[in-house]
Amino acid sequence: MLPTRDLIHIFKATTRRNEAISQRKRGQESALEVRVTNDVLKVHGGAPLHGEITVRGAKNLVSKAMVAALLGDTPSRLAEVPRIRDVEVVRGLLELHGVKVIEEGNGLVFDPANVGTAEIDEINVHAGSSRIPILFCGPLLHRLGHAFIPDLGGCHIGDRPIDFHLAALRQFGAIVDKTPQGLHLTAPNGLHGTKFELPYPSVGATEQVLLTAVRAEGVTELRNAAVEPEIIDLICILQKMGAIIKVHTDRVIEIEGVTKLRGYNHRPIPDRLEAASWACAALATQGDITVKGARQVDMMTFLNVFTSVGGAFEVNDSPTDGGIRFWHPGSELRAVALETDVHPGFMTDWQQPLVVALTQARGLSIVHETVYERRFGYTDALNTMGATIQVYRDCLGGTPCRFGRRNFKHSAVIAGPSKLHAADLVIPDLRGGFSHLIAALAAEGTSHVFGVNLINRGYEDFDAKLAALGAHAERA
Ligand SMILES: CC(=O)N[C@H]1[C@@H](OP(=O)(O)OP(=O)(O)OC[C@H]2O[C@@H](n3ccc(=O)[nH]c3=O)[C@H](O)[C@@H]2O)O[C@H](CO)[C@@H](O)[C@@H]1O
Numbered sequence: 001m002l003p004t005r006d007l008i009h010i011f012k013a014t015t016r017r018n019e020a021i022s023q024r025k026r027g028q029e030s031a032l033e034v035r036v037t038n039d040v041l042k043v044h045g046g047a048p049l050h051g052e053i054t055v056r057g058a059k060n061l062v063s064k065a066m067v068a069a070l071l072g073d074t075p076s077r078l079a080e081v082p083r084i085r086d087v088e089v090v091r092g093l094l095e096l097h098g099v100k101v102i103e104e105g106n107g108l109v110f111d112p113a114n115v116g117t118a119e120i121d122e123i124n125v126h127a128g129s130s131r132i133p134i135l136f137c138g139p140l141l142h143r144l145g146h147a148f149i150p151d152l153g154g155c156h157i158g159d160r161p162i163d164f165h166l167a168a169l170r171q172f173g174a175i176v177d178k179t180p181q182g183l184h185l186t187a188p189n190g191l192h193g194t195k196f197e198l199p200y201p202s203v204g205a206t207e208q209v210l211l212t213a214v215r216a217e218g219v220t221e222l223r224n225a226a227v228e229p230e231i232i233d234l235i236c237i238l239q240k241m242g243a244i245i246k247v248h249t250d251r252v253i254e255i256e257g258v259t260k261l262r263g264y265n266h267r268p269i270p271d272r273l274e275a276a277s278w279a280c281a282a283l284a285t286q287g288d289i290t291v292k293g294a295r296q297v298d299m300m301t302f303l304n305v306f307t308s309v310g311g312a313f314e315v316n317d318s319p320t321d322g323g324i325r326f327w328h329p330g331s332e333l334r335a336v337a338l339e340t341d342v343h344p345g346f347m348t349d350w351q352q353p354l355v356v357a358l359t360q361a362r363g364l365s366i367v368h369e370t371v372y373e374r375r376f377g378y379t380d381a382l383n384t385m386g387a388t389i390q391v392y393r394d395c396l397g398g399t400p401c402r403f404g405r406r407n408f409k410h411s412a413v414i415a416g417p418s419k420l421h422a423a424d425l426v427i428p429d430l431r432g433g434f435s436h437l438i439a440a441l442a443a444e445g446t447s448h449v450f451g452v453n454l455i456n457r458g459y460e461d462f463d464a465k466l467a468a469l470g471a472h473a474e475r476a
């Protein structure tokens with residue numbers, strides 16, 4: 001890991017280059033793009049966050065729902081689409097493939113009447129910006145008989161291979177050609193239902209199988225599937241489109257292929273990752289935040305841990321105006337031991353914001369990260385702010401995981417409570433970045449958070465939400 005001083009220097013050089021690129025691209029900006037030119041946030045910390053914010057459609061569902069629209073032969077309507085970077089990337093890719101995207105109310109309409117082949121150079125404008133392009137494989141193979149997939153982006157929190165995706169696609173009958181430009185896929189004999197068992201319940205690979213199997217000929221049986229709430233919501237969308245999908249017990253999903261699918265009309269599951277991030281911000285800053293739109297059922301595992309740490313919450317079940325209020329009740333926070341896991345376990349994307357709150361809990365907390373091998377890089381910055389977090393290669397949890405004895409520092413021990421002080425921080429990834437932001441808000445003094453726009457990949461209007469919660473933060 002480079003020292004923060006060097007990272008800030010690299011950040012400033014990269015920002016200058018990116019500004020030049022974005023000036024050139026400005027003519028292509030969509031109305032959904034958030035036009036922020038300044039990438040540094042000056043945060044005056046030490047004050048509790050108080051107030052109400054709203055979460056809308058989940059990043060990890062909305063982008064996949066947009067890809068699913070390619071499978072229908074009539075337009076699809078998706079409500080509550082958040083203005084985040086991943087949505088822009090997928091919208092751009094859909095438009096390059098001939099899908100007409102229209103803004104309607106708080107959502108988007110996708111008309112796939114004229115789907116066609118896109119230019120590789122144009123597709124590659126989106127190289128490295130998101131993980132979603134890999135999910136275009138099945139839908140494009142069904143629609144066009146071929147697909148080109150650019151290099152993937154997403155957070156650098158592990159190697160993130162796509163071997164399960166490619167193995168499944170090959171079993172469906174796809175031919176995959178890896179080239180320096182990206183992946184080229186064809187299906188000369190069509191796509192056929194298959195039996196596939198995932199070595200690990202990968203979210204993306206499960207979605208890959210779903211989006212491919214729904215229009216493959218015959219039946220597909222997927223074993224060891226991921227069953228995150230966002231996946232169940234994607235299954236609901238596909239069912240609305242005419243797909244036949246049975247979710248059995250024990251992570252088995254059976255899909256009966258159909259020849260035709262129609263468009264859907266859907267209101268997405270709310271973003272439970274964003275909701276949990278704001279809950280942790282309430283705890284870390286001794287604040288009180290109501291997250292409108294958050295749903296208890298999607299967050300049960302998080303709420304158990306939140307309670308164990310000493311946080312308080314109250315659910316408002318109103319179908320029109322519901323949400324969850326999260327607050328610090330004033331008493332001392334308690335240390336906890338937990339492992340991240342696939343659903344229904346404690347979600348890995350909840351981990352980083354929670355660790356900031358755990359720096360304020362009395363005693364030793366233990367977090368064993370079992371989903372990604374390199375998801376504790378952000379803790380170095382927290383330590384420079386006064387936290388005491390030690391990371392270990394061992395599996396410090398009940399279950400040995402895939403990363404044990406393999407040189408990955410994937411367990412953390414957090415000693416608290418620690419008084420956090422201001423620092424200059426460089427955002428490493430989406431959730432790590434949000435946790436830096438929370439730490440800066442909880443710390444005494446003025447921090448500079450560099451590369452803060454990266455947070456917009458998954459958090460809608462976070463500047464405005466910070467202002468609504470009374471944070472003292474401004475673009476530097
Ligand atoms: C856009 C999106 O929805 N992102 C989410 C999705 O990421 P994503 O779908 O990329 O995550 P996966 O569930 O696929 O990855 C889980 C684990 O499986 C491994 N793996 C995955 C695929 C593969 O072909 N080979 C392989 O080894 C990964 O390296 C990782 O260790 O689920 C993750 C786990 O809940 C979340 O943290 C991400 O926010």
Ligand SMILES: C=C(OP(=O)(O)O)C(=O)O
Nearest residue numbers: 131154155349430431458
């Ligand atoms: C890891 C994440 O996202 P992605 O898969 O898009 O990188 C995340 O949302 O925390």
